[in-house]
Amino acid sequence: MAATAENKALCCRACRKPLFLATQLAPAHERPATASARTPPCTSYFLDALPAWVADVATSGAVEGKLVCACGSKFGSFNWSGAQCSCGAWVVPAIQVPKSRVDARATCLGGWV
Numbered sequence: 001m002a003a004t005a006e007n008k009a010l011c012c013r014a015c016r017k018p019l020f021l022a023t024q025l026a027p028a029h030e031r032p033a034t035a036s037a038r039t040p041p042c043t044s045y046f047l048d049a050l051p052a053w054v055a056d057v058a059t060s061g062a063v064e065g066k067l068v069c070a071c072g073s074k075f076g077s078f079n080w081s082g083a084q085c086s087c088g089a090w091v092v093p094a095i096q097v098p099k100s101r102v103d104a105r106a107t108c109l110g111g112w113v
Contacts, residue, residue, distance in 0.1 A: 010045070010102040014073035019102060020051045029089045043086040045102070047095040050078065067097070075101045 008022040026046040031039065050067075064079040075097060077083075082092030 008104050008106060010097070011105050012069040012071060012073055012075055013101055013103050015069060015071035016103070016105075017069060017071065018105075019069065019075060019097075020047065022104065024048060024051065026091070026095075029085065029091055031087050031089055034088065039088060040086050043099055044076075045097045045099060046085070046091050047097065050095055067095075073101075 009018040010020055010022060011018050024047055026048045028042075029046065063081060065077065066074050067076040067078060069075050076095070078093070078095045080093045082090050083094035083096055084090055085096075
């Protein structure tokens, strides 16, 4: 079965634990008007909302912080004031996960693969 956005999970690169589904990713943001062909591509994913299992981080009252997997590996960060993407665009609020910290893996009806 081919992996599609509907059945793809993004997993911690350190322990392979599923962190969130590809369907939870924010739609692509617009590159700044000043972007040129030399502007680097986006190197991070941005989420629409924190996954339920890390949502308690947001209720701590912190404006920014790290997202940490159950294995202890940092896999991203959040900043309610926003953050700049590698392409130069500002994303507000920013729930940012570097592509180098996660692996996209297929899921099946029986659970995570």
